[in-house]
Amino acid sequence: MSESAVTKMPRIKESRDGRDWTKHLLILAILALEFLPFYMMLQISVKDNQTFLTNTWLPSPPNTWLWSNYAHAIGLILPYVANTVVVAVTSTLAGLALALCGAYFFARYRMPFSGILWSALLVLMLLPGVANIVPLFALLKSFDLLNTLWALILLGITGAQVFSIFVFRNFIEEIPRDLFEAAEIDGASHFQQLINVVIPMSGPIIGTLAILQFLGNWNDFLMPLIVLRDPELFTLGVGLIYLDGEYIKQWGQIMAAFFIASVPLIIIFLFTMKLFVRGLSSGALKG
Amino acid sequence: MALPISNKKALLEWKLYLFILPSLLLVLTFAYYPAISAIYHSFFRWSGGDAKEFIGLENFRMALSDGVFWSSFVTIGILVIANLFKMIPPILTAVLIHRLKSDVSQYWYRVLLVLPMIVPSLVTLFIWKFFFDPNFGILNNVLNITGIKTLLVHIDKFFHWGVIHEGVPIAWLGEPGLIIPSLIIWGFPWIGAVGVLIFLAGLQSIGTEVYEAAELDGVNSFQKFLYIELPLIMTQVRLNMILMMIGTLQGFGLQFLLLGETGGAGGRGMVPGLWMFNRGFIAGEFGYACALGLFLFVFILILTWINNRYVRVEK
Numbered sequence: 002m003s004e005s006a007v008t009k010m011p012r013i014k015e016s017r018d019g020r021d022w023t024k025h026l027l028i029l030a031i032l033a034l035e036f037l038p039f040y041m042m043l044q045i046s047v048k049d050n051q052t053f054l055t056n057t058w059l060p061s062p063p064n065t066w067l068w069s070n071y072a073h074a075i076g077l078i079l080p081y082v083a084n085t086v087v088v089a090v091t092s093t094l095a096g097l098a099l100a101l102c103g104a105y106f107f108a109r110y111r112m113p114f115s116g117i118l119w120s121a122l123l124v125l126m127l128l129p130g131v132a133n134i135v136p137l138f139a140l141l142k143s144f145d146l147l148n149t150l151w152a153l154i155l156l157g158i159t160g161a162q163v164f165s166i167f168v169f170r171n172f173i174e175e176i177p178r179d180l181f182e183a184a185e186i187d188g189a190s191h192f193q194q195l196i197n198v199v200i201p202m203s204g205p206i207i208g209t210l211a212i213l214q215f216l217g218n219w220n221d222f223l224m225p226l227i228v229l230r231d232p233e234l235f236t237l238g239v240g241l242i243y244l245d246g247e248y249i250k251q252w253g254q255i256m257a258a259f260f261i262a263s264v265p266l267i268i269i270f271l272f273t274m275k276l277f278v279r280g281l282s283s284g285a286l287k288g
Numbered sequence: 289m290a291l292p293i294s295n296k297k298a299l300l301e302w303k304l305y306l307f308i309l310p311s312l313l314l315v316l317t318f319a320y321y322p323a324i325s326a327i328y329h330s331f332f333r334w335s336g337g338d339a340k341e342f343i344g345l346e347n348f349r350m351a352l353s354d355g356v357f358w359s360s361f362v363t364i365g366i367l368v369i370a371n372l373f374k375m376i377p378p379i380l381t382a383v384l385i386h387r388l389k390s391d392v393s394q395y396w397y398r399v400l401l402v403l404p405m406i407v408p409s410l411v412t413l414f415i416w417k418f419f420f421d422p423n424f425g426i427l428n429n430v431l432n433i434t435g436i437k438t439l440l441v442h443i444d445k446f447f448h449w450g451v452i453h454e455g456v457p458i459a460w461l462g463e464p465g466l467i468i469p470s471l472i473i474w475g476f477p478w479i480g481a482v483g484v485l486i487f488l489a490g491l492q493s494i495g496t497e498v499y500e501a502a503e504l505d506g507v508n509s510f511q512k513f514l515y516i517e518l519p520l521i522m523t524q525v526r527l528n529m530i531l532m533m534i535g536t537l538q539g540f541g542l543q544f545l546l547l548g549e550t551g552g553a554g555g556r557g558m559v560p561g562l563w564m565f566n567r568g569f570i571a572g573e574f575g576y577a578c579a580l581g582l583f584l585f586v587f588i589l590i591l592t593w594i595n596n597r598y599v600r601v602e603k
Binding site (some may be wrong): 115 | 290291292293295301303304305307308310312315317318319320321322323325327329336357377381383384385386387388389390393395398399400401402403404405406407408409410411412415416417418424426428444464475477479485505526538541545558565568569572574578579582584585594
């Protein structure tokens with residue numbers, strides 16, 4: 002047995018090296034397919050329909066690029082992007098700030114009622130939001146919040162609470178208790194402890210949750226569709242649906258609009274890529 | 289763990305309750321109140337305004353004899369099963385990346401996987417809608433170039449489906465018989481970066497010595513997957529599965545964006561969530577929509593319970 006193992010060893014090692022190449026090829030093929038929508042969006046965005054039909058797959062030569070597609074698309078979609086930025090940034094910042102406070106409450110002491118409150122929050126993870134849409138609409142109507150961005154911001158903040166509190170609580174409980182006690186001896190209030198102990202130590206997790214939250218808000222279309230009526234208030238979700246319905250003819254312009262809708266995310270990703278990959282890879286969100 | 293605290297000390301720390309108060313108020317107003325209101329209004333004929341009429345269990349009786357509602361559950365059932373299979377590519381991709389020897393390439397593949405996320409998922413969805421376009425869409429283009437179209441025409445003739453014809457562009461979202469296949473094909477190759485990264489995180493706990501020992505025992509790569517890698521990511525697989533099921537069951541964004549509020553040609557893409565949305569916001573039958581939502585809620589609750597009870601993973 003041991004003999005055959007010894008003689009086999011080098012060959013196995015070799016074959017593992019060899020097989021790595023097939024793995025690389027497979028992964029690259031998968032990645033190519035993953036990038037296909039992005040590639041198509043980019044290369045179609047500078048073509049007109051005629052060029053696209055004659056040359057579907059390859060980018061057209063740079064001197065024939067139709068920048069007018071972008072000029073047109075910017076006019077169409079920039080107001081939507083601006084509204085979406087307002088909603089997504091506000092609800093992400095406020096949502097995570099409140100979630101941090103909430104998690105601090107659960108993580109520091111086992112206060113009376115904290116068990117009940119905790120279960121009350123967790124139950125919401127099971128509650129399908131879809132059953133709530135109709136009464137939610139009526140509620141927003143009675144608050145006079147229909148057709149306002151405030152409605153979306155408030156819902157965004159609420160949506161951030163359950164999952165973020167859940168993740169933050171686990172994280173804050175991992176922080177060594179000595180740090181809190183030292184701060185307390187120095188006369189720090191709970192709020193100061195949150196600012197000076199918790200936040201400096203939870204940078205990566207705050208970043209990861211912020212990105213997830215922001216992405217969620219950026220991609221939301223259901224509530225905007227129900228809440229918003231005025232075209233000036235449209236966020237990307239509704240805006241793109243209207244665009245998709247109206248402009249059946251010029252794909253180049255639509256793709257240019259799609260690209261502009263992605264630009265803010267591209268900027269954010271450029272700055273936070275490392276954080277995001279690390280945050281998810283560390284298994285912080287395993288659950 | 290949170291520190292236990294005596295009632296007396298808790299009184300002194302009363303300010304801590306202020307930390308949870310805002311979250312609590314928001315959740316009560318925008319999550320609990322609508323849920324309770326949904327239960328209440330499911331007993332009424334209600335069109336969203338102040339006027340409503342108590343009709344007892346009539347809405348529920350209507351739902352039970354609602355043919356569209358029942359067939360929408362069949363559709364969503366098919367989609368859930370399809371989504372179960374769609375969990376395989378991300379797992380395999382994670383394993384592939386994990387088995388690479390070079391840490392540097394592992395890192396870069398991870399980054400590259402995340403990169404496509406810069407396209408908002410909403411935009412990806414619309415690009416796919418464009419891919420499905422009979423004349424401009426690249427899906428038909430690919431099928432024509434590779435000759436798969438001819439194969440599909442023959443298969444279609446053999447089984448008498450009558451959905452794919454020679455010389456006619458395939459109407460992916462227009463032909464009733466092709467709507468469910470389109471909903472399944474959507475997003476090919478079905479690899480979400482978040483899923484892959486979470487699986488990779490689980491795989492990271494396997495040391496190289498485990499692999500070396502396995503190789504000495506002559507374990508082949510499929511056995512490695514089955515006995516070493518899969519058990520280690522079972523927690524993540526299970527979690528993803530539960531989230532996927534809940535998400536699919538209550539989701540209707542995909543169907544709404546690709547097919548519209550009627551569920552496409554012949555209503556073949558109608559799913560329970562979309563039917564609820566349709567009854568509420570298109571037909572104005574808010575009370576009935578609440579009752580449909582409750583059915584959906586109970587259904588999801590039962591499934592979650594079954595999941596927790598029977599899909600156990602040994603630690």
